[in-house]
């Protein structure tokens with residue numbers, strides 16, 4: 001079984017506008033409202049793939065109640081800790097100018113609520129082989145929190161997949177998770193450089209793997225993805241979609257990885273599943289949502305190629 005952690009869930013609102021006018025009144029042409037935060041997007045996609053998913057994190061207030069209701073609709077097992085604070089709203093605006101996100105910080109977590117989560121987590125670890133930890137941390141949760149959870153998970157011989165950013169990702173990597181899934185921007189921040197070429201990203205990712213993280217799944221939006229381990233580097237060449245709804249594609253990709261790995265598929269097939277789920281989400285109107293027939297369709301269109309660049313420090317011929 002797979003469990004997901006969403007420490008800072010959100011009601012995700014997506015507004016579609018033809019044009020976004022700043023300092024003016026804007027009227028939306030379409031609205032979508034989902035139970036979000038990266039971990040809940042992962043959960044919904046896993047559920048669509050037929051996996052029984054246990055969801056944990058912190059939920060509070062009326063928005064927390066709304067999200068709990070949504071979990072039932074998707075047959076997700078609710079192991080959230082109830083908190084005094086109010087779960088946040090996050091806003092995504094799709095317009096001609098592009099994609100704009102406005103994300104609330106989220107509620108503050110008290111010491112007691114944090115302790116309750118940790119007790120709850122120990123129980124979840126007993127019955128789940130995969131833990132997927134995604135998203136930002138709310139106030140009151142230290143940046144080494146994922147790192148501690150990763151260490152607990154590893155002590156039980158289970159897999160921790162981490163999708164975070166900034167300091168919590170940097171700390172998390174020190175716990176040597178099974179996988180991290182940064183996009184290009186998150187990875188550059190992790191390395192501490194503004195711009196990195198693909199070759200340099202591969203070299204840095206390989207270095208991370210040499211220090212104990214098993215896989216770095218580098219997601220590159222419409223340019224596909226690269227999966228790096230200590231021994232192998234695979235590139236996924238994907239069909240590019242235009243006019244996409246990209247929010248939640250990274251989360252869908254992570255769901256695809258967890259699903260395919262838990263089925264024992266080959267590493268090439270796992271990378272294809274990951275990308276096919278990301279593409280299917282990008283093709284969908286809904287945030288964090290895939291359709292199995294589309295996933296299968298895209299799976300067949302993806303090509304996986306091994307990149308050989310010689311030893312660490314060498315260059316990769318493809319780029």
Ligand SMILES: Nc1ncnc2c1ncn2[C@@H]1O[C@H](COP(=O)(O)OP(=O)(O)O)[C@@H](O)[C@H]1O
Pocket residue numbers: 182183184219220221222223224225238239240241242244246247248249250251253274275276277278279282
């Ligand atoms: N425009 C697109 N066309 C096709 N596939 C896409 C597109 N955008 C995203 N994807 C798929 O979703 C995956 C994750 O997207 P990405 O934008 O890199 O993640 P994140 O949402 O974490 O920033 C990509 O690796 C790709 O497989």
Ligand SMILES: O=P(O)(O)OC[C@H]1O[C@](O)(COP(=O)(O)O)[C@@H](O)[C@@H]1O
Pocket residue numbers: 008010012036037038039041090091103134135136137246247248249250251287
């Ligand atoms: O937890 P964070 O990092 O603040 O991110 C929350 C936001 O990320 C999302 O999962 C979207 O993420 P992506 O755009 O990276 O796919 C939204 O659902 C949510 O509003």
